[in-house]
Amino acid sequence: MRVSVPVFLLGSFRVLGLELQQQPLRGAQAPSSIISPASDSNAPTYRGDLVSLHKSLVEISSISGNESDVGNFLVNYLEARDFVVQLEFLPPTNPSNPGKPRFNVLAWPGPNRHPSPKVLVSSHIDTVPPFIPYSRSDENPTADTVIAGRGSVDAKGSVAAQITALLSLLESGRIAGKEDSVMLLFVVGEETSGDGMRFFSETRGQLDPSPDFKAAIFGEPTEGRLVCGHKGIFTCNITVTGHAGHSGYPWLGKSATEVLARGLVSVLDTDLGSSEEFGNTTVNVGLFEGGVAANVIPEKATARLAVRVAVGPEIGGEKIVAERLQDVMRSVDEDAFEFDCNNGYGVVKCDCDVEGFETTTVNYGTDVHHLAGNHARYLYGPGTIFVAHGPDEAIKLGDLETAVEDFKKLILHALES
Structure with a gap:
């Protein structure tokens, strides 16, 4: 039976050119389908749901500063699947012209409204400009189907795979008794200043209870490798x-x-x-x-x-x-x-000693640094950074499906560690 789950609002908090030649990093490769795609004879049962969710996310323009539409979609999607959802409203950057509200989406499996999560699973819902419409190479998706559009890789691919992974774990009963030990967080502003994650980090003490994360799993395009650190x-x-x-x-x-x-x-x-x-x-x-x-x-x-x-x-x-x-x-x-x-940060080290994962380092920045705390930090996601931010941003469905399985492994590893 479906439990009626309310949406809570947390507002500010309410209720809750010239370039030096880059030396290649170890393990860096040219754009390709790095992740071994799942064969169609063994297509996962969640393929249709994953394709549908990813399509809905990519079809919604969410260029940094204008993320509210995709945020509202996620609220409805997660609430319909018995998640408790809270919105964390950020202060307007221009109080005289606030525009649409900007908010992070925080969610966990219901019905407990006061969870004690140990694992945070997070990615960002904003993208760089310009908006590129959704397209797909095949009407009937296979593992080799190529899905294109702004955010298809960075980072709505991770968002879709993370949600699908948690739903799959819940359905299988593999985290029975630990359902509310996993919290989802989808933030705004990662592509610009990181203000979404920084705001969550600074104000999470106002959650009831204040979460004490033992691990955080961040979704970014890493070619299906676990990142040991980034610049x-x-x-x-x-x-x-x-x-x-x-x-x-x-x-x-x-x-x-x-x-x-x-x-x-x-x-x-x-x-x-x-x-x-x-x-x-x-x-x-x-x-x-x-x-x-x-x-x-x-x-x-x-x-x-x-x-x-x-x-x-x-x-x-x-x-x-x-x-x-x-x-x-x-x-x-x-x-x-x-x-x-302006203030920045030095190299960011991440945890990467997890069985079954290839490892790498990357050059780009992430929200890993912006989440304060003494927790394990995992950085992983489908797709390659070499097409992110460009006109040809795209990903293979097989890579998304493998990412679902890998996010499940990381969630289970984090819960058991």
């Missing part, structure tokens, strides 16, 4: 002040664009920090602007950098690299540079 990141806004003048007499002024360009070249030619496990720190010059006219010596120039940090510690590794970067640029001109390097 850190920070961003840096750089402003150079020169002296304007006539371009025919460059010695009478100081070109801010020239100084900035020389500084950036020096940075790109310098090892800012490297390690055997994570390769070298890389710098992406995402934005470069300066000057007012071709015949005027530029007085101002700015650049915005994203730095992928290959050294630790997790808290502080980014500061080590930021200081090295600033020292290198100031060696070009001691007085011209101003730096605004």
Whole structure:
């Protein structure tokens, strides 16, 4: 018999360019179907439900900042399957123009409204722009069916596989007596600032009771491998002040664009920090602007950098690299540079000693760092990062199905550890 399960609202809390060449990491491969697909003769009983759920998620545009529609879909989907669902509303980033509400979706198997979860299973429901409509290579899906669309890999593939995995465990009775020991969390904002996970981490003490997680399983495209760690990141806004003048007499002024360009070249030619496990720190010059006219010596120039940090510690590794970067640029001109390097983090280590999984390291950032606590951290998911964020984002159904089985293994491993 279906239990009528309410949806609780937790609102703020209520009730509850230029780039240094990247060295390949160990185990990194070109885009391909890494996960061995399940054969169609042994198609899982949940195939139809998995395909339907994944399709519904990908069909809903949820570019970062506009995630409410896909969040509402998940609320209805999970509530219809006897989950207790809570919405965790984030404060508006612009109070004068709040727009649609943004919220994380928190859920666990009902009917207990006050669970004591030991394992958190999480991924993000926002995507990068632009929206790409859902498409499928076969009307009648097989393991080799290719499913395309924005978020099909990053990270709605993980969301669909995680939900299907937990539903399968519940149906099989393999976690009987531990049903509310597993909590689902689907967050907003991972692709931008990580504000969804950070807000959950900062406010989870207001849950009743406050969860004491022993393990957290994060879903991201890892090619079906268990990740032992990933690079850190920070961003840096750089402003150079020169002296304007006539371009025919460059010695009478100081070109801010020239100084900035020389500084950036020096940075790109310098090892800012490297390690055997994570390769070298890389710098992406995402934005470069300066000057007012071709015949005027530029007085101002700015650049915005994203730095992928290959050294630790997790808290502080980014500061080590930021200081090295600033020292290198100031060696070009001691007085011209101003730096605004935002908070980030160093390399993030994850737990990867689980039988039956290949392992790897990755270059991209995740929400793993943003969840505070002394818990085991597992990072895994279907699909490859090499197509995520691009026009050809797609995944094989066989990879999704194998991910369901692997998420089941990780949940059971975390519960038994």
